[in-house]
Amino acid sequence: MDVRLGHGGSMFFVRDALRKLTLLSLLFGMAFRAAALVPENVVVLYNSSDPESEEIAQYYRQARGIPEGNLVGLALSQKPQISRDEYNRTIRDPLRKIYEDRQWWELGKNQSGQTLPFVNRRPVLAIIRGVPLKIGGSPLPADFKSDPDDPISKRNEAAVDSELLLLGGLDAPIQGVAPNFYFEGEKRFEDSKLSFMLLISRIDAATVATCKRMIRDAIQIEKTGLWGRAYIDYSNRHQMGTSWLNSIQNECRAQGFATVADRFNQSFPRNYPLSDAALYYGWYDSSVSGPFLNPQFRLRPGSVAIHIHSYSAAQLRDASRNWSAPLLEKGAAATVGNVNEPFLQLTHRLDILNDRLMRGWTWAEASCAALPVSSWQSVALGDPLYRPFHHLDGSGEEIERDRxxxxxxxxxxxxxxxxxxxxxxxxxxxxxxxxxxxxxxxxxxxxxxxxxxxxxxxxxxxxxxxxxxxxxxxxxxxxxxxxxxxxxxxxxxxxxxxxxxxxxxxxxxxxxxxxxxxxxxxxxxxxxxxxx
Structure with a gap:
């Protein structure tokens, strides 16, 4: 993870960029209303050119009871990376038209005269394996003036998922980052008045079988709740990340989770016994390491497992490389990652994500509330409706292993x-x-x-x-x-x-x-x- 922007005055450029982008919120002057997060409000986006993508989409739709009319199949490239132009032509524009044609949006004009959704009946988007993952970089405009001290302003590559967060909003410049108006949100999404946004999570992994297992585990664990230990691997890489992990450790302890915290500079050693792991947060190895190299090791069903690294989700097909694909293959139901270098300040705030999950929020809400920006490099992987901790009050089915x-x-x-x-x-x-x-x-x-x-x-x-x-x-x-x-x-x-x-x-x-x-x-x- 590149943390250059965390030192000295150069952090100014990130803060200034976010400040200017946040001012765009003034343009959204309507009293927005959003739908509750139930299966009827989930759109399932799959690649109609990929039979496996449709297979997973149908599996998820049936498992969650999502109406068949909420399926959206688009004929897309089967390559993981597409150009900006191809993204606009094959994903963004068709999806916007579908939202309008199927009356999932009600459009109106805001105080500035722009046409935007003021009612969103389908605020959740589940992106299925087979939909391209990344948008490649494109040439900068001829009149673009790059600031050599601002490494983000001239970049325009992004995760497809991150671009779609603001599907109903203004078309922000593609260079640099765009705002995420739900960042640090304290209200559930249905009360946030952000109808121009979508909550997005991707059901994607190395194999079709793993995608289906992620769906099954999420639904099953919602009946009992997610119980077990939390494992936190500090590795002491950067103070910002360490502060996130400190907050997570304190929150897990306060909630009653037995929490193993490794504060040595080295990562967890090979074959460290992460028994009954419900939560795992670590950093900063470049590729899967330590306990996850043990062929027999499996995380608890329904677990949330995240390893901070710049390219943790650079690819999702090889379960032996990077982090997101291996963690899902080892049994995690949900994780977050980055498709390109995101800079630490602009990736998921893990302390916020963990906090919102512990409050009983859905995975899509928690992961979105933890993300400072959109139109950037981060992806959330897992069933968007998954609520791992909504039984911390003692409700749910009780089984012996959780006692x-x-x-x-x-x-x-x-x-x-x-x-x-x-x-x-x-x-x-x-x-x-x-x-x-x-x-x-x-x-x-x-x-x-x-x-x-x-x-x-x-x-x-x-x-x-x-x-x-x-x-x-x-x-x-x-x-x-x-x-x-x-x-x-x-x-x-x-x-x-x-x-x-x-x-x-x-x-x-x-x-x-x-x-x-x-x-x-x-x-x-x-x-x-x-x-x-």
Whole structure:
């Protein structure tokens, strides 16, 4: 992720560009009304030239109960990238006409005399695998004057999805970015009065089977709610991203999610046991790494998993490259990514996204509210109607595997004070003798700076857990405490102890990788050679 705009005075150009673009909101002077987010309000856009695209579109329509009349099939290129002219001719203009012809929009004039939608009966657009992903760059106008200190103003390549956000609005200049009027929105979209906008998410992945699984998981998990652990991989790349992750960690803890936070400069090691991962936020490896290289690893069904990287969604067909496609292939139901370099400030604000999801918002609302700009590089991937956390109040179908995780959320809702919350978790963990609860007590104690208590609870979880993966993670927790305290020999001893017990299990590779960090093996000396 290029963060050059985050340093010194050059950040002025981004702020100034956004300020000027935001002034365009004054042109939308009507009292806009928008429809509620229900299946009847979802348009499903697919590529009629691609049989697999239509197959997924029909699968999604039937699974969600979307009216058949909401399907839109356009004859499109089967290449992932198209030109600006082709985008206008084959996607933008036909889609606008369909909205008008099918009376999904009611048009009127605003105070400035422009014709715009003031009622939008189809505010959600689900883009299906097969629709082109990217718009390539085009030559700049002859009279365009580029500012050498402003690297975004002369760029005009973009994600198709990001261009469509303002389908009903003014045609902004294609150079640089356009505003997202829903950014940092506090109201649900139906109350936002932004009828010229669309909420967009793409159902796309490496295979048709994965796309269908994403749809099934979203619908199934909405019945029970998404429960499990949150895993946050800081990697300490840039203060802005770190602040987002800090906010996410605090929010997850406050909501009652046992939260594993790795604050070392290295990413999670290979085969780190991300057991019961409902949420994953990390950065900044260039391509899929660490736990996700384990062929057997799967995220929890319905999980939200995101790795910050400039080109995380540069392609979606190879599940071994970049990040978005691999995360979906490993079981995630939703993620966000970037098709080109977006600059950190102009990509999804993950803290806002996580916050809105925790409020029970749909995936399309949360991901859009987290995006500072449109006509840029970001995409959201997943069922737009998916609401992973609308059962945090304790509602929904209860199943056995969620029991302890539900208990943690229930305790958090009763104990907003961190100290009281920790006591409540410890009391329940001592009573239940549950590895999940004891580990949660250790994680909460550690987050509150109580390392001694954390060690006690991780050791308890080590005994209570039956699976090797969960036991390996306790060794890693204990070793992490020693590493942060600069107790290198102690950390090495803990890792060696774990290896002696679990070296036959694949996830012991995480212990071995950390051991190499804290106690690196000396490089072999080069063999002496005889002179000629």
């Amino acid at each position: 302890d995780f539900r208990s943690l959320v229930k305790l958090a809702r009763k104990n907003s004070d961190p100290g009281q919350r920790l006591k409540a978790i410890e009391t329940l963990a001592a009573k239940q003798k549950s590895g999940i609860l004891s580990e949660a007590a250790g994680l909460e104690a550690l987050a509150q700076g109580k390392r001694g208590e954390a060690q006690k609870w991780f050791k308890a979880a080590l005994v209570e857990y039956q699976s090797a993966d969960n036991q390996i993670r306790q060794y890693l927790h204990l070793a992490a405490i020693a590493r942060h305290a600069k107790q290198t020999k102690n950390a090495a001893g803990i890792l060696k102890s774990g290896l002696s017990r679990a070296q036959s299990f694949p996830n012991s590779a995480a212990l071995a990788e950390w051991l190499q960090i804290v106690e690196p093996k000396p490089k072999p000396k080069p063999k002496a050679t005889s002179g000629s």
